[in-house]
Amino acid sequence: MNNLSLSLDRFSMGFMVLPESRAAHTPKSDALVTRETDSDEDLLIAVGNRQDRIAFNTLFARFSNRIFAMGMKLTRNEQLAHDLVQEALLMVWQKAPLYDLDRGNAQGWIFTIARNRCFDMLRKARRQPACVSADDIWPLEGESGELSTSGETGFQSVELSQVEQYYGQLPEAQFAVIEQIYVFDRTHEEAAELLKIPLGTLKSRLRLGMEKLRTLVGVEQ
Amino acid sequence: MSAAVMFHPPKHQIQRFVEGELSAGMSVALSAHMEFCADCRRTAGAAEAELVAQWNAKEALQSPADLTGILDAITQQPQERANTPSTPVSRKLVVDDQVISLPRVLAQIASAGLNWKTVSNGIRSAKVDLDTDTTCEFIHMQPGSKAPQHSHRGNEVMLVLDGKFSDEMGEYGASDFVIRDPAHRHQPRTETGCICFSVLDSPLVFTEGWLRLWNPIGLALFQLTRWRRRKLI
Known part of the structure; x- marks a missing residue:
C-alpha cells in the first residue's frame, strides 16, 4: 500500500x-443571509456535501424567480407556479448530493428538476393518469x-x-x-x-x- | 434497432419537447425515438443548453412573507444520499409469437398491460391513456396488411418499433419518426409486418357516440361508412 x-x-x-473548516449547521437566524459571489456549482456542492443553509438560501434567491417564470409559462396559473417554486427547490435540496458536475452545470441541473416537477404537477392538476412521469420521459443518463x-x-x-x-x-x-x-x-x-x-x-x-x-x-x- | 434512423422529429418540436411544452403523448413519442437516435439527443442537448442560458425571470415573484419559514421547512428535510433504484420494468413486448424490445418509456407504459383490439383486417391496436390532448396507441400490422386510406384533423406521429411500413411518401423502419399532418391522406401498408406507437394530436370528437372510432384508422372507417351510406342514398 x-x-x-x-x-x-x-x-x-x-x-x-484541506478545505477551511466550516460549521456543518448554520444557525437559523442566518436564513436570509446569502453568498452572492459563489458560482451556482459551488453553492450546489456546498448544499449537497454539507447541508450548507446559506448556500441554499443563495440558490433559493437566485432561482425562485426563474422557476416561477417557467411555472407561469407552462401552467399559466399563479398558484401552480408558486407551488412549483417550493416543490422544485425542495427537490434541489433533497437531490443536491446526487448532483454530478460531469453531466453539466448547476443551472441546467436545476432547470431539469423544475421542468420535470412542473410536468408532473400539471398532469396531477389536470387529473391525467399517472402511468408515465417526467423522469420516464427525460431519463437521467446512467441513472x-x-x-x-x-x-x-x-x-x-x-x-x-x-x-x-x-x-x-x-x-x-x-x-x-x-x-x-x-x-x-x-x-x-x-x-x-x-x-x-x-x-x-x-x-x-x-x-x-x-x-x-x-x-x-x-x-x- | 441497428439500421440507420431516417426520419426524425423537426428541430422546433425537439425544442418544445425540451421546454416541457408538448403533450405527454407527444413527449413520450419523442423520448422513445431519442433513446435510439443520437442525432436527436444531441439536438435536444444543444436546445436545452440554449434554453438554460436564456433562462431568466420575466415575471418577478413576489417574495412570500414567510420565505424564512419555507427555507426552514425545506432545509429540515433529509437529503437523498443515493439514487433510489427504479423498479426494473421488462422491456419485452410480446405480440402473437413475436417478441420485441421496447424503449424504456414505452416499456413503462406497457407494463400496466395492453388491451389489443382488432381495428380492421390484420390490424390491431392497443390504446394507452396518457392525456386528454392526444390519442396514443400501439398498432400491430400483420404481414401483408393495409390500413384504410385516411386523413386526420391533427398531426399524427407513427414511431416504428419493429418491422417496416410504407405509404405513398416512403418506407419507414425501426425508430423512424413519421409525421403526417392533416393535409396528408395516406394509406400505411406493410409487407413484412410492423409494430408502431402512434400519437394523434387533438383527438377527434364524435357527436354521434362513435367513441370507439376516435383513432386515425377508426376515423377512416367512419368516413368509409359515411361514404357508403351516401352511395346507398
Missing part, C-alpha cells in the same frame, strides 16, 4: 490541501450510477501491485477519486469534500474509473 501511494505522489499533490457490490468484489481479487501499472492510463479526475477511496481509505463524503466535487460526481467518477481499470486488467489477462 505504501509503495503504491508513493508512486502516485505526482497525482496527489493538488488534492491534499443507476451506483457502483455495484458484485463489481467491487470482483475487483478486490486483483493484486494492487498488478493494478498499479494501469493507474497512469486513467483520466486524472477518476484517478484522484480512486486514490482517495482505495488508497487513503476515505469515505465517499470525506473524499468529495477534499476534492471539492459533488458527492454525485465522486460516485460517477469512481464507477467510471473502476470500470476502466477492470477493462484494462481484463484486456491484459
Whole structure:
C-alpha cells in the first residue's frame, strides 16, 4: 500500500490541501443571509456535501424567480407556479448530493428538476393518469450510477501491485477519486469534500474509473 | 434497432419537447425515438443548453412573507444520499409469437398491460391513456396488411418499433419518426409486418357516440361508412 501511494505522489499533490473548516449547521437566524459571489456549482456542492443553509438560501434567491417564470409559462396559473417554486427547490435540496458536475452545470441541473416537477404537477392538476412521469420521459443518463457490490468484489481479487501499472492510463479526475477511496481509505463524503466535487460526481467518477481499470486488467489477462 | 434512423422529429418540436411544452403523448413519442437516435439527443442537448442560458425571470415573484419559514421547512428535510433504484420494468413486448424490445418509456407504459383490439383486417391496436390532448396507441400490422386510406384533423406521429411500413411518401423502419399532418391522406401498408406507437394530436370528437372510432384508422372507417351510406342514398 505504501509503495503504491508513493508512486502516485505526482497525482496527489493538488488534492491534499484541506478545505477551511466550516460549521456543518448554520444557525437559523442566518436564513436570509446569502453568498452572492459563489458560482451556482459551488453553492450546489456546498448544499449537497454539507447541508450548507446559506448556500441554499443563495440558490433559493437566485432561482425562485426563474422557476416561477417557467411555472407561469407552462401552467399559466399563479398558484401552480408558486407551488412549483417550493416543490422544485425542495427537490434541489433533497437531490443536491446526487448532483454530478460531469453531466453539466448547476443551472441546467436545476432547470431539469423544475421542468420535470412542473410536468408532473400539471398532469396531477389536470387529473391525467399517472402511468408515465417526467423522469420516464427525460431519463437521467446512467441513472443507476451506483457502483455495484458484485463489481467491487470482483475487483478486490486483483493484486494492487498488478493494478498499479494501469493507474497512469486513467483520466486524472477518476484517478484522484480512486486514490482517495482505495488508497487513503476515505469515505465517499470525506473524499468529495477534499476534492471539492459533488458527492454525485465522486460516485460517477469512481464507477467510471473502476470500470476502466477492470477493462484494462481484463484486456491484459 | 441497428439500421440507420431516417426520419426524425423537426428541430422546433425537439425544442418544445425540451421546454416541457408538448403533450405527454407527444413527449413520450419523442423520448422513445431519442433513446435510439443520437442525432436527436444531441439536438435536444444543444436546445436545452440554449434554453438554460436564456433562462431568466420575466415575471418577478413576489417574495412570500414567510420565505424564512419555507427555507426552514425545506432545509429540515433529509437529503437523498443515493439514487433510489427504479423498479426494473421488462422491456419485452410480446405480440402473437413475436417478441420485441421496447424503449424504456414505452416499456413503462406497457407494463400496466395492453388491451389489443382488432381495428380492421390484420390490424390491431392497443390504446394507452396518457392525456386528454392526444390519442396514443400501439398498432400491430400483420404481414401483408393495409390500413384504410385516411386523413386526420391533427398531426399524427407513427414511431416504428419493429418491422417496416410504407405509404405513398416512403418506407419507414425501426425508430423512424413519421409525421403526417392533416393535409396528408395516406394509406400505411406493410409487407413484412410492423409494430408502431402512434400519437394523434387533438383527438377527434364524435357527436354521434362513435367513441370507439376516435383513432386515425377508426376515423377512416367512419368516413368509409359515411361514404357508403351516401352511395346507398
